[in-house]
Amino acid sequence: MTMIFGYPLPALLSQLLIGLINGSFYAMLSLGLAVIFGMLRVINFAHGAQYMLGAFFAWFLLRYFEVGYWPSLILAPLGVALISVVLEKVFLSRVYKLDHLYGLLLTFGLALIIEGMFRHWYGTSGQPYSIPSVFTGALNLGFMILPIYRGWVIVASLVICLATWLLIEKTQFGAYLRAATENPTLVQSFGVNVPRLLTLTYALGAGLAALAGVLAAPIYQVSPLMGQNIIIVVFAVVVIGGMGSILGAVVTGYMLGLVEGLTKVFYPEASSTVIFVIMVVVLLLRPAGLFGKE
């Protein structure tokens, strides 16, 4: 058997693939954060709560309306986007003119309230959500067993990331958005409704988080804690990639998933800290992040 650094090659390959799967979630979540920060200049701490809401939305639909996985992939993000529109209109739109800190505190408070309510209603051991029947089972790749559902997650996240990138870089809507970020007053004077554009952007970011939540529901317990567990890592990803850089968020998400996967082979105890070590190093050497503009 081929060995690398004293570890069998198949073991390394399988951990890399696992890293890619986790990276898919990091990429999808940091993508939404980057979109929101890039356009609204708001550090959306409620992102983890919106991810959790997406998963719970799917669970509600299945439990009470017997609506399955596929419709949930559309309905849950739409539902969470609607909730987020209300949050943006009522709360967030009032802090755009203030320092970043206010947006951060506001969304952090909202996250605490939302997660606290769900913890009160549903406890922390989570609710079960089964894997859709098309995706049950696993493929034997020779070097590892790959659950089919996890394969689907990688494909879905790549598609989602690419679609979002195209939407912002290549469409009329995206052009408005980017222009509004550069100079809102000028864009408004051309007759574009900038406040509505911002609302839509926030809804888009939140919807992306919810979509990741639905994808995560069959893998993890649907629990009020699921957002908290992942959001701090996602923030580190965004900081490493460069705040507001969409490409940076996606690439860094996958990359850090891989690094984390490898850490789990060589020194599993450090797997929850390795990302923060990288963050510290990046902040010291390149404060704007790997893909950020200086």
Place this chain on the structure above:
Amino acid sequence: MRRSRAFDATVRQIARRYSAAGVVAAGLASALPVPAALAQGAVSDGIVKIGILNDQSGVYADFGGKGSVEAAKMAVEDFGGKVLGAPIEVVNADHQNKPDVASNIARQWYDVDKVDTIMELTTSSVALAVQQLSREKKKINMVTGAATSELTGKQCSPYGFHWAYDTYSLAVGTGGALVEAGGKTWYFLTADYAFGHSLEEQTAKFVKSKGGQVLGQVRHPLSTSDFSSFLLQAQASKANIVGLANAGLDTSNAIKQAAEFGIVEGGQRLAALLFTLAEVHGLGLKSANGLVLTEGYYWDLDDKSRPFAERYMKRTGRMPNMVQAGTYSTVAQYLKAVQAAGTDDTDAVAKKLHELPVDDFFGRGGKVLANGRMVHDMYLFEVKKPSESKAPWDYYKHLATIPGDQAFMTVAQSGCQLAN
């Protein structure tokens, strides 16, 4: 700058005035005659305060959490709300699974808030820290939520008691049953802190003593959500049994993901070494069925266990597990001990707690050893298939009862030096 200096001066002035008032008050108090009941020193400060300190928002919030607080309140109500004529109060706080947070709260409770005893203490690292502090402050602590047998082992305390279960009883119960069923080779997935280490070590020891073999282990941080890479390592080890030396949401996630990777289909068996009714409920019978687990209490065990559970259900909407039922038992026993001692003085109550037999719906024919361990029967259960479950919360099949003297270590085995 000017303003802050003026502000400081004002604060200093106020502080001075009030400290003077304090001295005056203390002088007055010492000069005044003390009321008769207090002079006899029956109950210090005229109130018995019981603090429930546990995880109320993290991975173990369903395992103990607010449910334990409710159980403690029920025990106080059943006792009549008063002991030796003094009112009883239950206070509670969330320690977030952090020993430093827990120690600060415990210090505040003992020093300022006049709390007499701290109980529940889910999370081993927290329980060890608070037990150490309680010993320094000469206060009684009674643990139900934490697992490590160190609490009554090398780190035992004359004022520390350990109630519902411990890592040794889980190793003997679940570990023993699976070794007997042919699980000769083991691979551990271990939570990387005091509890996981202790549970892994004791189970491994037990497996080896029965002729089994441990092929390896991997340590994961507390509250990990993705277990896939650890599960792959366990799968590659080809061990008969994958021992999950973790708890709460961590174990639920590990079991759920093990199904994805076809671990059980591949012929390996999962041993959830610490798994209770709360986690079975969260995971659902579809994923949990067939698991063998050890608990010190099951609501539907018999006529003696049911009445408490049904009352608890009415108040909380859930059935209790061994941590919550055990917390009821510790509060009830503490109050009995205060009553029997005729005082809430720590030494006198601790002496009574060691002497009095435990006999309630939880600890049947239980006794407290010199190291503080409450010895009672433990039960081995198997989780039912969805088709076998006839009612909500009808989750367990009773496989065996493990007599108390087999389920727990003797004082000599425990390594506790107090008894000598």
